[in-house]
Amino acid sequence: MNPPRQLLRRMFDAAVAAAQPALCLPPHLPPAPKGRTLVIGAGKASAEMARALEQHWSGPLQGLVVTRYGYSVPCQRIEIVEAAHPVPDQAGMDAARRIRAMVEGLTADDLVICLISGGGSSLLVLPDESLTLADKQAINTALLRSGATIAEMNCVRRHLSAIKGGRLAAACHPARVVTLLISDVPGDDPADIASGPTCADRSTCADALAILRRYGIAVAPHIVALLESGAGETVKPGDPRLAGSEIRMIATPQMALEAAAGVARAAGVTPYILGDSIEGEARDVGIVMAGIARQVAARGQPFPAPCVLLSGGETTVTVRGNGRGGRNVEFLLSLGVALNGAPAIHAIACDTDGVDGQEEIAGALLGPDTLERAWSQGIKPRDALANNDGHGFFQALGDSVICGPTLTNVNDFRAILIDAVSPPPSEV
Incomplete structure (x- = not known):
């Protein structure tokens, strides 16, 4: 031995080599659409995923993905933005806002390829309009120190977001959305990978509030009000805006x-x-x-x-x-x-x-x-x-x-x- x-x-x-995007991404690429191809995404692997996609996509495409500082790789047609992890920063919020704007006005002939991997919860940060970046930073820090599981942390994040919990896929409607996922969560639940920006979510605002209380995480009154009112509710299964959304798991633990x-x-x-x-x-x-x-x-x-x-x-x-x-x-x-x-x-x-x-x-x-x-x-x-x-x-x-x-x-x-x-x- x-x-x-x-x-x-x-x-x-x-173990690391088996999950490299160059190996596991190409077999899952969809066919080119009649219309535009837009690439978006977030996560520690998203830049490398973007590079692998470019190398195996012959048609036109454009897009933007956000990755962790130090994780950028050169791409020709997809813009790579770096931001902070595990506590979000302004660069991540600016990138998320740009991604959200990019998917407006798409048609049924267009294709959105969403590249999602672990770390996306912090990197793709766009708070609910009633919250600030400082609010999200404080909650993220508290969650990381609390002992909460990743599923619990991401439940809270989804319900305080304007882009997670299926909201990004809903914004792409009526375009076809194909999400390529590298899982970093126990059970490989798509809703928990980067807090599920393109996935329907079964959890509720009440669940998020219960998690905060379970771990004794004190938050500002306006955050409690958001959750108690249900105004932070996510996109649920069966929502017609997600009818053209498909999830493909390309690498797992x-x-x-x-x-x-x-x-x-x-x-x-x-x-x-x-x-x-x-x-x-x-x-x-x-x-x-x-x-x-x-x-x-x-x-x-x-x-x-x-x-x-x-x-x-x-x-x-x-x-x-x-x-x-x-x-x-x-x-x-x-x-x-x-x-x-x-x-x-x-x-x-x-x-x-x-x-x-x-x-x-x-x-x-x-x-x-x-x-x-x-x-x-x-x-x-x-x-x-x-x-x-x-x-x-x-x-x-x-x-x-x-x-x-x-x-x-x-x-x-x-x-x-x-x-x-x-x-x-x-x-x-």
């Missing part, structure tokens, strides 16, 4: 996990995919995964070693300390603390977009010697975990994974490699 760290990194790289599994098999390690939509507090998921890994290593249950446990999804971090957060490093640090140096167990946890939380760091690697190396430097792992400072912990050890913008986003990638079976404890 390859050295554990090297094999884990190869699996992560394979499951596809990425299967690519990583292929790398493991080629190395002689049996992969087991535990799930592509695991949620919950990152530190709690770490504890559970540590228990499973220990059982594999000690007893060969439920799987014999050598094996690798693969999982995806999107955990959450309720920030209570003053560390730098990051759900992947929080998971990994919790896993390490729970394993307490157990031999033969190595792990990697990274975000496939190359950014864990608000850091330009994808995640980190963990080995049986991680805690010992930390203690030798005077670093206390449990204190770092309590302070939500996984990034600081792994950076100090030189175990961060830094890959730069990956130009795609299929959520979190976790792999726990058990490379030998330890004898079980003696029975008394």
Whole structure:
């Protein structure tokens, strides 16, 4: 078997490569229309999606997509705008306003290709007319720190928006709309990817208000009034304006996990995919995964070693300390603390977009010697975990994974490699 760290990194790289737009987008392109072709979109992968589309589209087209700062790529016919993530900024709002204006006055002969990937909720920001950008920034920041799931966060975002929750597709009517999606959410629900700008939404203003109250997120009275009145309601299933709208899922977390599994098999390690939509507090998921890994290593249950446990999804971090957060490093640090140096167990946890939380760091690697190396430097792992400072912990050890913008986003990638079976404890 390859050295554990090297094999884990190869699996992560394979997961990212499987979701590259150049590979997964071309087979899903629709035929050219009689009229105009307009390309719009938002997300961390949207610029790379636009480039892949241009390279495989022979007819005329024009458009605009908005991506994260540092994620732009050169395009000839589609304008690329960069904006802030995960907290929106003026550039994102200006781009969203321009996109909304571009789709006005289309006809039934026209085609809109909408390129959507994770990150679009922050990048495609156009507040309800009763709200300001500052309102959206404050709510986004509070949601990110609250421990709410991505589905809950996006429910709130949809009902405070003038462009999400199906509103963008409705504005394109009567043109045909084909949305190409790269999923970064558990369950691959189109309504939750970038808060569903072209998807009908079953959730309600009452649901959004309940989420704010559930997590104790205080908002201004005019925001409460918007939700209580129902004035922020989204476009619902069956709306005739969405009759010409089609959703095509082109890349998913499951596809990425299967690519990583292929790398493991080629190395002689049996992969087991535990799930592509695991949620919950990152530190709690770490504890559970540590228990499973220990059982594999000690007893060969439920799987014999050598094996690798693969999982995806999107955990959450309720920030209570003053560390730098990051759900992947929080998971990994919790896993390490729970394993307490157990031999033969190595792990990697990274975000496939190359950014864990608000850091330009994808995640980190963990080995049986991680805690010992930390203690030798005077670093206390449990204190770092309590302070939500996984990034600081792994950076100090030189175990961060830094890959730069990956130009795609299929959520979190976790792999726990058990490379030998330890004898079980003696029975008394």
